[in-house]
Amino acid sequence: MLLTGCLINPFAQDAQPAAEPVAKAAKTAITRQVAVVLSNELPDFVAIANEPENRLGNEKVTVHNLDGKPGNAEHVLAEVDAAGADQLVAVGLLAAKVGREQQSRPMVFCQTYNYKQYGLLSETSKGIGLLPPFDKQFDTGHELDSKLKRIGLLSGSNQEDLLAEIRLAGDDKGIEVISRVVNSDKEALLEFKRMMANIQGLIILPDNRILSPGVLRELMSLGAKHRTQIAVYAPGLLNLGALVSFTGRPTDIAGAVITRLENIQTDGRIPGPDLVPLKDISVQVNPAVADHLSLIIPARLARSPGSR
Known part of the structure; x- marks a missing residue:
């Protein structure tokens, strides 16, 4: 997938009027070569990759897929070099880790949770937040259950800022957030068992350091048994x-x-915060679980997927 073209410099000024008519000065053309690297072809990843092509139609954009295999990194980076890319977009953790290994171009990463653990941040490498706004999440929680007052939260280490953000958003919405930092999937399961009698809901953050398929299934089973949202x-x-x-x-x-x-x-530096937060949210509700919990899904959320 390849688009070519140029941007017009918005800061270029027209020539000032002279005694004799003169042609206006041409605006400076900027050509940006953007390489989008996908960790794999998950539908959301592909949808994100399509947007630069659609919205930067007068720039050159190439899309490259690692297909979920770290062994493809050398080949994909060679493709990026051959495309002449001077900016890189990494979609997903694998793509961000591969992009970190190259130092020749600035990188913007997204769809990545444990960015601190993998040393993805620098003056020339910054990201987009993964999780949608927590105030909108808690608003949705209240739409589903107006009596929701206390929820649990399981997290791995080095997420203190995120946990503080979630607790603050909960406080603003009248929801107490009880957080536990754990170091393994077994510890996550143990902490949930300890707190489940005192909470109505549980937030499972996308932290693969403390989650495994088996523990996820057990968490869900316990949640259903104890009517945990x-x-x-x-x-x-x-x-x-x-x-x-x-x-x-x-x-x-x-x-x-x-x-x-x-x-x-x-010079390749990226101004602004380490992560730019998301503004919008997409919500999907499981009707079978809602029925099991005796919750009525509002009409706005009954559409799949819902968004706000």
């Missing part, structure tokens, strides 16, 4: 028994990526 960040987990899934919308994510690309300085 479980929120996740991947629609695929609804089939395991989660009540609701919150994700960012691909257009919102891609828009934030494009803005960061446009703000990259000539």
Whole structure:
């Protein structure tokens, strides 16, 4: 997939009037070569990759797929070099880790949770938040259950800022967030067992350091048994028994990526915060679980997928 073209410099000025008519000065053309690297071809990843092609129609954009295999890194980076890319967009953790290994071009990463653990941040490498706004998540929680007052939260280490953000958003919405930092999937399961009698809901963050397929299934089974409202960040987990899934919308994510690309300085530095937060949210509710919990799904959320 390849698009070519150029951007017009918005800061170029027309020539000032002279005594004799003169032609206006031509605006400076900027050509940006953007390589989008996908960890794999998950539908949301592909949707994010399509946006730069659609919205940067007068720039050159190439899309490259690692197909979920770290062994493809050398080949994909060679493709990026051959395309003459001077900016890189990494979609997903594998793509971000591969992009980190190259130092020749600035990188904007997205759809990545444990970015600190993998050393993805630098002056020339910054990202887009993975999780949608927590105030909108808690608003949705209250729409589903107006009596929701206390929820649990399981997290791996080095997420103190995120946990504080979630607790603050909960406080603003009248929801107490009881968080536990754990170091393994077994510890996560143990902490849930300890807290489940005192909570109405549980947030399962997308932290692969403390989650495994077996523990996820057991968490869901216990949640169903104890009528716990479980929120996740991947629609695929609804089939395991989660009540609701919150994700960012691909257009919102891609828009934030494009803005960061446009703000990259000539020396490759990326101004602004380490992560730009998402503004929008997509919500999907599991009707079978809602029925089991005796919850009525509002009409706005009954559409699949819902968004706000």
